[in-house]
Amino acid sequence: MNNDLLYDYIIHLGDSSMILGQRLGELCGHGPELETDIALTNISLDLFGQVRNYFQYAAELLGGGKTEDHVAMLRYEHQYKNVMLVEQPNNDFAYVIARQHFYDQFHFMLMQALVNSKDERLAAVAKKSIMEVEYHLDLSTTWMKRLGDGTEESNRRLQDAIDHLYRFTQELTTPTQTEKQMANLGIGPDIEAMQEKYYNDLHAVMEEAKVSVPANVVFQFGGKEGRHTEQMGYILADFQFMQRAYPDMKW
Amino acid sequence: MEAVDQNIEEILYSVSDPEIPVLSIVDMGIIKKVESIDDHYLIHITPTYSGCPAMDTIEDDIVKAFDEQGLEAKVKHVLSPAWTTDMITEKGKQALEDYGIAAPRDASVDKAALSGEKNQIKCTNCGSINTKMVSRFGSTACKALFQCEECGEPFDYFKCLR
Numbered sequence: 496m497n498n499d500l501l502y503d504y505i506i507h508l509g510d511s512s513m514i515l516g517q518r519l520g521e522l523c524g525h526g527p528e529l530e531t532d533i534a535l536t537n538i539s540l541d542l543f544g545q546v547r548n549y550f551q552y553a554a555e556l557l558g559g560g561k562t563e564d565h566v567a568m569l570r571y572e573h574q575y576k577n578v579m580l581v582e583q584p585n586n587d588f589a590y591v592i593a594r595q596h597f598y599d600q601f602h603f604m605l606m607q608a609l610v611n612s613k614d615e616r617l618a619a620v621a622k623k624s625i626m627e628v629e630y631h632l633d634l635s636t637t638w639m640k641r642l643g644d645g646t647e648e649s650n651r652r653l654q655d656a657i658d659h660l661y662r663f664t665q666e667l668t669t670p671t672q673t674e675k676q677m678a679n680l681g682i683g684p685d686i687e688a689m690q691e692k693y694y695n696d697l698h699a700v701m702e703e704a705k706v707s708v709p710a711n712v713v714f715q716f717g718g719k720e721g722r723h724t725e726q727m728g729y730i731l732a733d734f735q736f737m738q739r740a741y742p743d744m745k746w
Numbered sequence: 747m748e749a750v751d752q753n754i755e756e757i758l759y760s761v762s763d764p765e766i767p768v769l770s771i772v773d774m775g776i777i778k779k780v781e782s783i784d785d786h787y788l789i790h791i792t793p794t795y796s797g798c799p800a801m802d803t804i805e806d807d808i809v810k811a812f813d814e815q816g817l818e819a820k821v822k823h824v825l826s827p828a829w830t831t832d833m834i835t836e837k838g839k840q841a842l843e844d845y846g847i848a849a850p851r852d853a854s855v856d857k858a859a860l861s862g863e864k865n866q867i868k869c870t871n872c873g874s875i876n877t878k879m880v881s882r883f884g885s886t887a888c889k890a891l892f893q894c895e896e897c898g899e900p901f902d903y904f905k906c907l908r
Contacts, residue, residue, distance in 0.1 A: 530880060530881035530883070530891065531881075533881065533883050533884070533885075534881060534882060534883040537883040537886075537887045538883075540795075540797035540799070540887055541795060541796055541797045541887060542797070543797050544793070544795060544796030544797025544798065545796045545797070547796070547797075548796060548825060615826075616825075618826075619825040619826035619828070620825060622825075622826065622827075622828045623793075623796055623825050623826075623828040623829075624796060626828070626830075626907045627795060627796060627887075630882065630905075633882070634882050634883075637882075
């Protein structure tokens with residue numbers, strides 16, 4: 496296997512968590528209540544910690560003195576391989592929770608499988624991450640039910656968020672060429688095989704939350720191949736500004 | 747941690763978690779190995795949580811503590827085996843309790859408490875188990891926030907991780 500392929504896989508793993516972490520970071524000081532604010536930014540911190548583990552590995556594969564900061568911040572939009580779900584903005588708290596839950600359900604399954612990776616380093620990152628991701632999933636599951644089975648208003652808002660975001664879910668379990676090759680090599684899991692369980696688990700939570708599964712959905716794909724929604728450019732403008740203006744700057 | 751020279755252990759014992767100053771990093775269970783290499787010591791440490799912002803400070807504190815004894819230390823971060831709260835020593839758990847942070851219990855207690863099924867987390871102030879979880883995430887990623895229904899004391903519970 497060549498390093499380019501492994502690099503591409505690692506940045507895909509890291510990018511989804513990183514962009515979601517950035518979105519959650521925007522809520523710092525703006526959460527609807529103090530405890531939620533702290534919870535969401537702690538999840539962001541967990542995700543960035545996990546991403547550092549991935550990108551330190553990716554930087555070593557690049558060689559030439561590259562660091563995790565180069566990998567994280569100095570790529571162009573089409574070189575980011577995150578799913579489009581995580582780019583979507585924090586329109587309101589229901590969007591934040593629906594987006595988080597759609598991602599957590601998949602992320603937890605992915606980590607459960609990645610601990611068996613033939614790549615020891617990725618397996619170690621997954622073993623470290625899985626305990627944290629389980630917490631994220633617990634939190635977003637609780638909030639899905641609380642909002643959906645709460646008031647008429649909170650139910651309506653959660654349903655709105657789901658109607659908007661559901662179209663981005665199938666990309667999570669639809670493999671790219673890179674993911675297929677990694678699955679063949681035993682480095683990454685077969686994510687297509689996870690699709691049934693993913694939707695079963697997700698729909699079970701939605702049922703309990705008294706929200707409905709949208710009908711006639713046109714699923715959206717492309718983020719994992721570098722084709723993003725318009726949201727991505729705005730995120731990168733924020734995210735990259737310091738490194739672009741002052742390359743290699745450090746705190 | 748594997749057995750090391752007593753003076754090295756003492757130096758490591760003197761370094762504490764910057765978020766929980768009463769707790770030595772040795773009792774915290776994050777020192778995995780100490781290697782003696784030529785002119786320096788290589789200390790293997792593992793993070794509690796992936797995004798733990800204290801890791802860089804702990805690394806600096808270790809280097810400084812060795813430097814003060816005229817020794818050189820380098821720090822290597824390792825991920826495997828992943829840290830769990832089982833790695834906190836009994837002495838460490840006592841230090842947490844004395845400091846006002848409820849020490850991690852076993853996983854089933856943790857799940858029951860955090861999901862609100864059953865109250866089993868003792869108040870660090872009055873000892874009552876009539877406590878409730880206020881937030882799944884507390885002042886840091888590794889803690890959840892609880893409040894005692896008897897005495898009203900809000901306190902942190904160190905979440906069970908394994």
